[in-house]
Amino acid sequence: MRPATRPHESSPDVHTDRPALLFDLDGTLLDSVYQHVIAWKEALESAGIPLSIWRIHRRIGMSGGLFLRALVRETGRDLSAAEADRLRVLHEEGYRRRISEVRPLPGAEALLELLSASGVPWAIATSSSEATAKTSLSLLEIPPGVPVITRDQVQYAKPNPDLFLAAAEALGRPIGESFVVGDSVWDLLAAQRAGALGIGVLSGGYGREELETAGAYRVYDDPQDLLEHIDELGIRTHS
Structure with missing residues (x-):
């Protein structure tokens, strides 16, 4: 033993x-947090979803799916799966455009x-x-x-x-x-x-x-x- x-x-x-x-x-x-915030703001506005920067910042760090559901819930607008995927792509593209600032x-x-x-x-x-x-x-x-x-x-x-x-x-x-x-x-x-x-x-x-x-x-x-x-x-x- x-x-x-x-x-x-x-x-x-x-x-x-x-x-x-x-x-x-x-x-x-x-x-890099604020570069992500601005990239998300631009992506959301391209879909006609205006949202204050501070609201976006409060969700940074969540999974992309939960992030979008939480933000869209605050606006009362539904997103299709295709729209959500498109927003994620736009966010990633926007962030990469700002990588020189990070x-x-x-x-x-x-x-x-x-x-x-x-x-x-x-x-x-x-x-x-x-x-x-x-x-x-x-x-x-x-x-x-x-x-x-x-x-x-x-x-x-x-x-x-x-x-x-x-x-x-x-x-x-x-x-x-x-x-x-x-x-x-x-x-x-x-x-x-x-x-x-x-x-x-x-x-x-x-x-x-x-x-x-x-x-x-x-x-x-x-x-x-x-x-x-x-x-x-x-x-x-x-x-």
Whole structure:
């Protein structure tokens, strides 16, 4: 019979000093939320659906299907499946036209480099399509082998937990040993449903109280702030 682990000991299968970090992309690693907002506004207006920018912003980070249903519900207009698909295409085209405006958020590249150098596993899980994510990821230096999970690879995107569950599985880590890092309430709701601790960042436009109410264990200004306080997550790095 295997002896019981004493309270102060860790199982050899548990990596308490190197939990996995599962990152959202837009608003978390890239300063791209408002480019997405404007792209959605233009797409919606092309279909005769005028909607205030602030209402669109509140839904950024959700799956495209839920996003459109929620926004259209506020206008009282029905959309056919073909119309919804067309709006998604127009949004992606509009975002790609603005990719020259997008930059990595402060500290994003340094944070990812430190994690890689310290042997801390990390992945990216985004509600964007593979095509849109590929355009965005070109702005970051992603090492070979880092999993990138997009909405095309799962049944449901955020606020469902599928993206983060798939990212943890791709890393070979239990979701319970993982932190989800995101800028929206949809990221943090998905983290709760997945069974991971949620870390919020303010760089996507949501407020601290909103992120904490949605389940954030800690909230930081941006990736740079998280980098400077990485020890608060119990992560030992080789800095």
